[in-house]
Amino acid sequence: xxxxxxxxxxxxxxxxxxxxxxxxxxxxxxxxxxxxxxxxxxxxxxxxxxxxxxxxxxxxxxxxxxxxxxxxxxxxxxxxxxxxxxxxxxxxxxxxxxxxxxxxxxxxxxxxxxxxxxxxxxxxxxxxxxxxxxxxxxxxxxxxxxxxxxxxxxxxxxxxxxxxxxxxxxxxxxxxxxxxxxxxxxxxxxxxxxxxxxxxxxxxxxxxxxxxxxxxxxxxxxxxxxxxxxxx
Amino acid sequence: xxxxxxxxxxxxxxxxxxxxxxxxxxxxxxxxxxxxxxxxxxxxxxxxxxxxxxxxxxxxxxxxxxxxxxxxxxxxxxxxxxxxxxxxxxxxxxxxxxxxxxxxxxxxxxxxxxxxxxxxxxxxxxxxxxxxxxxxxxxxxxxxxxxxxxxxxxxxxxxxxxxxxxxxxxxxxxxxxxxxxxxxxxxxxxxxxxxxxxxxxxxxxxxxxxxxxxxxxxxxxxxxxxxxxxxx
Numbered sequence: 001x002x003x004x005x006x007x008x009x010x011x012x013x014x015x016x017x018x019x020x021x022x023x024x025x026x027x028x029x030x031x032x033x034x035x036x037x038x039x040x041x042x043x044x045x046x047x048x049x050x051x052x053x054x055x056x057x058x059x060x061x062x063x064x065x066x067x068x069x070x071x072x073x074x075x076x077x078x079x080x081x082x083x084x085x086x087x088x089x090x091x092x093x094x095x096x097x098x099x100x101x102x103x104x105x106x107x108x109x110x111x112x113x114x115x116x117x118x119x120x121x122x123x124x125x126x127x128x129x130x131x132x133x134x135x136x137x138x139x140x141x142x143x144x145x146x147x148x149x150x151x152x153x154x155x156x157x158x159x160x161x162x163x164x165x166x167x168x169x170x171x172x173x174x175x176x177x178x179x180x181x182x183x184x185x186x187x188x189x190x191x192x193x194x195x196x197x198x199x200x201x202x203x204x205x206x207x208x209x210x211x212x213x214x215x216x217x218x219x220x221x222x223x224x225x226x227x228x229x230x231x232x
Numbered sequence: 233x234x235x236x237x238x239x240x241x242x243x244x245x246x247x248x249x250x251x252x253x254x255x256x257x258x259x260x261x262x263x264x265x266x267x268x269x270x271x272x273x274x275x276x277x278x279x280x281x282x283x284x285x286x287x288x289x290x291x292x293x294x295x296x297x298x299x300x301x302x303x304x305x306x307x308x309x310x311x312x313x314x315x316x317x318x319x320x321x322x323x324x325x326x327x328x329x330x331x332x333x334x335x336x337x338x339x340x341x342x343x344x345x346x347x348x349x350x351x352x353x354x355x356x357x358x359x360x361x362x363x364x365x366x367x368x369x370x371x372x373x374x375x376x377x378x379x380x381x382x383x384x385x386x387x388x389x390x391x392x393x394x395x396x397x398x399x400x401x402x403x404x405x406x407x408x409x410x411x412x413x414x415x416x417x418x419x420x421x422x423x424x425x426x427x428x429x430x431x432x433x434x435x436x437x438x439x440x441x442x443x444x445x446x447x448x449x450x451x452x453x454x455x456x457x458x459x460x461x462x463x464x
């Protein structure tokens with residue numbers, strides 16, 4: 001295994017509704033074939049117009065949107081809602097939030113983040129003639145651990161899960177439960193160079209093995225059906 | 233923000249009970265001040281002798297150890313047990329497993345992984361005179377998502393959580409819930425170059441901002457008390 005580089009993309013600037021995100025990123029970054037491009041949900045939602053007006057003087061103004069975007073509320077505590085979205089994600093406030101959005105607006109999740117990732121991948125191929133994989137990342141909490149980490153909510157050109165079942169460990173024993181959610185690990189790695197307040201909404205992960213680069217989908221591979229999980 | 237490098241450490245070889253892990257890693261890697269060294273739980277447990285004999289012909293032989301190491305069982309499905317360990321982790325099989333361990337043995341979690349991280353950090357300082365942060369990583373499942381990712385079970389010389397509350401987003405709005413579990417993100421990043429079957433049990437993450445490097449503990453910062461969470 002060779003080393004990886006995690007490279008922040010500077011100079012993307014403020015994204016507006018209708019912006020050509022693939023073109024803007026291709027112009028800002030020196031992308032190469034085989035790169036994995038990680039783009040934060042916030043700028044994808046902005047470019048796609050997934051914004052809704054809220055009362056700028058009411059810090060809880062987005063809560064009615066949260067209720068509407070929640071397919072099923074799992075827990076409430078104070079202002080916090082943990083719910084399942086129509087995309088199948090379980091997260092706080094149905095992924096609706098106010099941070100890094102213009103005052104008076106809330107940002108919703110993209111309609112279909114795997115599709116958004118495919119569009120960006122295709123757009124970069126068309127504009128810069130490079131083959132990159134794309135991951136759309138968002139910041140989620142965890143059930144049993146404090147603190148947030150970035151995970152993938154959509155991907156294209158990379159398998160979401162690396163399935164090692166059937167391969168052998170260093171002792172020749174067959175691996176048992178070993179399906180690694182590599183797109184989530186890559187989203188987390190990229191977050192380390194993006195920060196939350198630095199205005200860096202995208203990063204390149206360079207050096208990912210080429211055999212991980214295949215057709216992939218977060219929705220089909222990562223989202224766990226309610227009937228399959230143990231805690232819903 | 234500058235870029236990060238994720239560098240696998242080759243040549244660590246087979247770890248035996250009582251081995252000087254800090255010395256072995258310092259000899260195998262070209263460590264520099266400010267590096268974050270990620271070490272997988274498996275070799276820490278081996279070096280610390282956290283192994284227990286099991287029947288090599290019974291694939292479920294470690295299950296009695298799992299029951300004993302479980303402070304509280306949260307869910308069972310078939311052979312799978314999701315439980316809370318005495319360390320406060322919620323994970324499959326109380327962190328006890330057979331993969332990448334000599335046939336006839338199961339590996340248990342270190343007694344205190346934050347202490348293990350501090351010892352490795354101090355050992356590397358003593359042997360190589362470099363100041364590194366250390367993260368002990370393990371592979372955990374997630375409640376709502378398929379696939380596994382690596383997280384931190386112990387750390388030293390780095391804050392487990394980066395607390396951005398009170399700082400401002402790109403629009404000058406005060407950040408709300410933004411405590412980033414950077415040690416988990418770094419553990420995930422390192423997993424990408426370690427794999428599960430490749431015999432690479434440690435990696436260097438180079439380029440982490442120096443102000444993240446402080447006294448830190450997974451147990452105090454990341455482990456969520458049962459009374460604090462919403463799903464136990």
